[in-house]
Amino acid sequence: MTAKAFKYYEQALIIAHEIGGLRDDADRQWNMSFAFERLNDFMQIATHVGRAFAALEQINDPDPKKAHIKLIEWHNTKKIS
Numbered sequence: 898m899t900a901k902a903f904k905y906y907e908q909a910l911i912i913a914h915e916i917g918g919l920r921d922d923a924d925r926q927w928n929m930s931f932a933f934e935r936l937n938d939f940m941q942i943a944t945h946v947g948r949a950f951a952a953l954e955q956i957n958d959p960d961p962k963k964a965h966i967k968l969i970e971w972h973n974t975k976k977i978s
Contacts, residue, residue, distance in 0.1 A: 906932060923952035930967075942971060 906929050913921040926949035933941035946968050953961040 903932065919952040919956045920958065923949045923956075923958070926952065939971065943968065 906925065910922065910925045910929070913925050926945045930942045930945040930949065933939075933945065950961045950965060950968075
């Protein structure tokens with residue numbers, strides 16, 4: 898993943914925050930977690946999945962279960978603590 902790609906992800910996060918779209922914010926956070934997975938940066942993965950989870954819970958979306966399952970999977974493989 899290049900620095901340029903992360904720059905675009907970060908810009909998308911800023912836009913999602915500015916327009917107040919929690920669903921968009923959750924999607925961007927979720928995508929960032931997979932980008933960091935490619936870099937084996939598991940602290941960043943946990944951070945972004947947690948943020949996605951929180952945003953989805955705020956809008957009563959059923960997808961937090963998906964985020965929670967992924968966190969458990971990463972934890973069980975000892976990628977994050």
